[in-house]
Amino acid sequence: MGCVESKKIIENVTNSDIKTVYHIEDAFFEKEVKCELRVTEAANLAEKIKLDRQINKNNKYKTKYDARILAKYDVLALIGKGTFSMVARVENKQTKQPYAIKIIESEEGREAFEVELAILRRVKCPYIVQLIEVFESVDKIYMVMELATGGDLFDKVQSRGPFSEKEAVNVLKMVLEGVKYLHNLGITHRNLKPDNLLYYHPGSDSKLMITDFGLAHSRRSADDILMQTICGTPEYVAPEMVARQPYTNAVDLWAVGVITYILLRGDFPFFDEDRIRLYKKILRGKYSLSDEVWVEVSENGRDFVRQALQVDPTLRLTAVEALRHQWILATHQSPKRKQVCRSESSGGGGESWSRRSSAHSSRSLRSSHSSRSGPSSSTRRPPSARVLPHHLESLEGALSMHGTPGIPPTPLLHHPCSTRHPPHSSWER
Numbered sequence: 001m002g003c004v005e006s007k008k009i010i011e012n013v014t015n016s017d018i019k020t021v022y023h024i025e026d027a028f029f030e031k032e033v034k035c036e037l038r039v040t041e042a043a044n045l046a047e048k049i050k051l052d053r054q055i056n057k058n059n060k061y062k063t064k065y066d067a068r069i070l071a072k073y074d075v076l077a078l079i080g081k082g083t084f085s086m087v088a089r090v091e092n093k094q095t096k097q098p099y100a101i102k103i104i105e106s107e108e109g110r111e112a113f114e115v116e117l118a119i120l121r122r123v124k125c126p127y128i129v130q131l132i133e134v135f136e137s138v139d140k141i142y143m144v145m146e147l148a149t150g151g152d153l154f155d156k157v158q159s160r161g162p163f164s165e166k167e168a169v170n171v172l173k174m175v176l177e178g179v180k181y182l183h184n185l186g187i188t189h190r191n192l193k194p195d196n197l198l199y200y201h202p203g204s205d206s207k208l209m210i211t212d213f214g215l216a217h218s219r220r221s222a223d224d225i226l227m228q229t230i231c232g233t234p235e236y237v238a239p240e241m242v243a244r245q246p247y248t249n250a251v252d253l254w255a256v257g258v259i260t261y262i263l264l265r266g267d268f269p270f271f272d273e274d275r276i277r278l279y280k281k282i283l284r285g286k287y288s289l290s291d292e293v294w295v296e297v298s299e300n301g302r303d304f305v306r307q308a309l310q311v312d313p314t315l316r317l318t319a320v321e322a323l324r325h326q327w328i329l330a331t332h333q334s335p336k337r338k339q340v341c342r343s344e345s346s347g348g349g350g351e352s353w354s355r356r357s358s359a360h361s362s363r364s365l366r367s368s369h370s371s372r373s374g375p376s377s378s379t380r381r382p383p384s385a386r387v388l389p390h391h392l393e394s395l396e397g398a399l400s401m402h403g404t405p406g407i408p409p410t411p412l413l414h415h416p417c418s419t420r421h422p423p424h425s426s427w428e429r
């Protein structure tokens, strides 16, 4: 930045700031140095202005927060926005411990948020983002959560390219432990994907945590195992859901199969820009395990993918079986990661949770050239993250003509919301 530009900046700031600059110049420096100093000062001033603007922006942002939150936390920055929510990084004023706070204010989002909240209140597992405390006001809910600072698995695959088998297994062990825990509690996530798997910290030994329970389903009784709502992210939805059949928590394992494929191949097993063609591919369950990347993957690794991507959900691996699969067992868990998930019903977890709480797009990795050697330049995140019922409606004709290989024929379900296309939050569960 030259002197002319720095002057421009100085002109934009307050009189007292300008005086300070001239005072230093006059007292100590020759002209040339003065100019440099002015640039430095100007840069500082520019920084100050930027900071002021940021503070103003944050202040504006802070008005969205309940006074109870502002009394306890400093709101530091916006992390991201979801369909109905906003997540910000906050810091506990006393302990300086950073957290993420999720806020929702729209009526439509509130319903989904309440489902998410009810589920998060029940879980305590190192591989699931932990809820710390909740604030509710008339029109908003605020969830203070564990902060994940390492980015998500999608970004990791995108920046690094496909994982080695050992790395993939390490990831999958954590995800499967989380999924096993959820399934034991009768919870089906229904939106597992690399975007919803967050690294706790940026280090290479970071654990992964499952997040985003906005589409999750919690069963009401032991025999209430079938779900009907069509939801999720197109590239990850299981064939039985596409076929509009009642489905079980096996849909999560299908998603684990898709994630495994992505980790090892750096690309989707099923992909098409056209949703109908994508769903037809999923229904057929046809994907490639034979190109140059897969040749490098062990037979055990390929077998794991095949067992997770079984079109027939009754033949698909369960989370427990997946954790016992030879490929997963072959890579030993490091002692650091050996953590136990506890539920409120399993003793200590629930109690410590109550104590603590009272105290305080889908995207696409699509690349025709992706390889193990590096990330693809054409990787990108598709804008939409949800399956809408009408996407599947137009499949009905195609399905009734061609049938659904691998899935026993049952009549297509009528979706109660299929003509209104409501947000996922209000769909029948």
Ligand SMILES: Nc1ncnc2c1ncn2[C@@H]1O[C@H](COP(=O)(O)OP(=O)(O)OP(=O)(O)O)[C@@H](O)[C@H]1O
Residues within 6 Å of the ligand: 079, 080, 081, 082, 083, 084, 085, 086, 087, 100, 102, 129, 145, 146, 147, 148, 149, 152, 195, 198, 211, 212, 214, 385
């Ligand atoms: N505990 C957390 N720590 C760090 N980042 C988080 C945390 N929870 C959510 N995020 C990030 O905040 C952003 C918004 O998340 P949010 O759950 O509100 O919406 P989403 O899941 O991205 O979108 P949608 O709700 O539409 O599916 C995402 O980038 C998400 O990765």
